[in-house]
Amino acid sequence: MEEYALIMRHEDGTKIASPEQMQIWMKQTMDWIGGIAAQNKFVSGTGLLFDDARVVKANKVVTNGPFGDIKETIGGLIIVKADSVDEAVEFAKGCPVLQGEGNTMEVRKIAKRDGVH
Amino acid sequence: MQETELIPHLFRTEFRKITAVLCKLFGIENVNIAEDIASETFLSALEIWPYKGIPENPAAWLYAVAKNKAKNLITRDQVFHNKIAPLIISSLPAGQEMEIDLSAKNIADSQLQMLFAVCHPSIPAEAQIGMALRILCGFGIDEIANAFLTNKETINKRLFRAKEKLRSGMVAIEFPPEHEINNRLQSVLTTLYLLFNEGYYSESQDTVLRNDLCLEAMRLTYMLVDNAQTNQPDVNALLALMCFQSSRFEARKDENGEMVLYQDQDESLWNQELITKGAYYLHKASHGNSLSKYHIEASIAYWYTIKKDTHEKWENILHLFNQLLAIEYSPIAALNRTYALSKARGNEVAIEAAEKLNLTTNHFYFTLLGELYKDIDKEKAKENLLKALDISKTQADKHTIQNKLDQL
Numbered sequence: 001m002e003e004y005a006l007i008m009r010h011e012d013g014t015k016i017a018s019p020e021q022m023q024i025w026m027k028q029t030m031d032w033i034g035g036i037a038a039q040n041k042f043v044s045g046t047g048l049l050f051d052d053a054r055v056v057k058a059n060k061v062v063t064n065g066p067f068g069d070i071k072e073t074i075g076g077l078i079i080v081k082a083d084s085v086d087e088a089v090e091f092a093k094g095c096p097v098l099q100g101e102g103n104t105m106e107v108r109k110i111a112k113r114d115g116v117h
Numbered sequence: 118m119q120e121t122e123l124i125p126h127l128f129r130t131e132f133r134k135i136t137a138v139l140c141k142l143f144g145i146e147n148v149n150i151a152e153d154i155a156s157e158t159f160l161s162a163l164e165i166w167p168y169k170g171i172p173e174n175p176a177a178w179l180y181a182v183a184k185n186k187a188k189n190l191i192t193r194d195q196v197f198h199n200k201i202a203p204l205i206i207s208s209l210p211a212g213q214e215m216e217i218d219l220s221a222k223n224i225a226d227s228q229l230q231m232l233f234a235v236c237h238p239s240i241p242a243e244a245q246i247g248m249a250l251r252i253l254c255g256f257g258i259d260e261i262a263n264a265f266l267t268n269k270e271t272i273n274k275r276l277f278r279a280k281e282k283l284r285s286g287m288v289a290i291e292f293p294p295e296h297e298i299n300n301r302l303q304s305v306l307t308t309l310y311l312l313f314n315e316g317y318y319s320e321s322q323d324t325v326l327r328n329d330l331c332l333e334a335m336r337l338t339y340m341l342v343d344n345a346q347t348n349q350p351d352v353n354a355l356l357a358l359m360c361f362q363s364s365r366f367e368a369r370k371d372e373n374g375e376m377v378l379y380q381d382q383d384e385s386l387w388n389q390e391l392i393t394k395g396a397y398y399l400h401k402a403s404h405g406n407s408l409s410k411y412h413i414e415a416s417i418a419y420w421y422t423i424k425k426d427t428h429e430k431w432e433n434i435l436h437l438f439n440q441l442l443a444i445e446y447s448p449i450a451a452l453n454r455t456y457a458l459s460k461a462r463g464n465e466v467a468i469e470a471a472e473k474l475n476l477t478t479n480h481f482y483f484t485l486l487g488e489l490y491k492d493i494d495k496e497k498a499k500e501n502l503l504k505a506l507d508i509s510k511t512q513a514d515k516h517t518i519q520n521k522l523d524q525l
Contacts, residue, residue, distance in 0.1 A: 030439045
């Protein structure tokens with residue numbers, strides 16, 4: 001069993017959702033996580049807030065939020081257990097983020113810190 | 118005869134008090150001596166009361182006899198006289214005679230400290246529960262064996278090993294230091310939670326005994342709530358959970374002792390007083406910023422105390438199971454979440470989720486699938502219920518499943 005990070009990528013971080021919309025997404029996300037956890041495959045999850053977001057650039061210039069020149073942004077990630085990348089991809093397909101046009105899910109295997117990976 | 122009922126009752130309530138106080142005085146390594154004195158005290162009662170009549174204050178009589186037996190032992194028993202007594206005596210202020218303090222306060226303190234000692238992380242969970250039942254709840258070995266559906270020898274061995282551990286680890290009967298309380302409290306809560314569940318879900322046929330297990334778990338949890346240092350949000354949440362669950366005691370069994378499923382229960386038998394108490398402790402639990410699994414389970418149990426099926430109820434239960442599973446997986450929570458999903462989003466959605474659960478050795482899994490298919494595909498419903506019947510073990514479970522098959 002390997003661990004995979006399922007990373008939620010929003011195409012446009014400048015769009016601001018209404019509180020009602022946020023509430024619906026939250027619920028859908030919890031249902032999605034609950035479904036994975038019910039299979040004993042959920043490890044952990046981290047939501048990322050847009051409030052107080054900053055971007056630090058190579059020249060140490062700090063800008064507000066992941067807005068402006070880079071549009072694409074990360075909304076959050078969860079870590080799951082899966083027998084194969086295909087299984088992890090099946091989990092990712094259920095994420096409500098994919099309802100948004102242009103949004104994507106990135107599936108990445110977690111390095112094991114065993115000196116090999 | 119009155120004393121045939123009085124003595125077992127007193128045994129339950131007083132044995133543990135005497136044991137806890139003596140054990141605190143003699144040290145955990147002498148827990149057997151403390152138990153022996155408590156047992157001998159009751160033996161004396163059984164010998165004397167039938168002839169001389171029951172004393173006016175039976176508990177005080179027992180305390181007086183126990184004190185005398187303890188003092189006799191301290192002066193007469195060689196080992197005790199040479200090894201243990203000097204330690205006790207040296208801890209006393211000069212010139213003061215040893216006092217065995219059976220005051221209400223010392224009893225409560227000793228029991229709480231014993232609870233922490235018994236639930237020491239070095240002792241396996243099963244043995245912790247057995248020790249708690251024996252020393253803190255005054256259960257007989259037979260009763261413990263019955264509750265665990267095993268025999269006396271197994272329980273005796275388990276208790277023996279646990280006592281060895283306590284002795285070798287030199288676990289002190291004391292309140293853990295402040296910075297350790299929260300950590301140690303967690304293993305106490307786990308034991309009380311398991312103790313309650315043992316009574317609530319046990320397959321033992323003895324209903325009275327099972328209710329007693331639950332009541333004892335509640336009594337010990339209440340002791341924690343009653344003490345300022347251990348009156349923490351998660352302790353209140355656990356007590357709330359126990360109140361909500363036990364409010365259905367009367368409704369869970371019919372007159373033949375058969376299990377009555379939740380949806381078939383007569384809600385007029387639900388104990389409203391316990392439901393109100395549960396709400397009170399759940400409210401007290403909602404301080405601070407920690408959300409334990411007891412908070413979530415108590416909230417789920419709260420929603421179950423409302424019989425009426427509403428969309429709001431099942432949406433909330435589903436949401437809580439999602440949170441619970443994200444904190445800690447258990448097959449029963451996974452199955453309950455799937456049931457809530459069917460209530461909130463329909464059977465098709467739930468069947469799809471159920472098929473991913475991978476719980477094919479669990480008869481509840483097939484019972485649930487049978488239930489979900491009932492109105493969609495009768496053949497599939499039957500197929501699943503037959504599988505459930507095949508792998509279920511107890512008569513009670515087989516009976517419930519057979520009933521469902523007959524109703525198809």
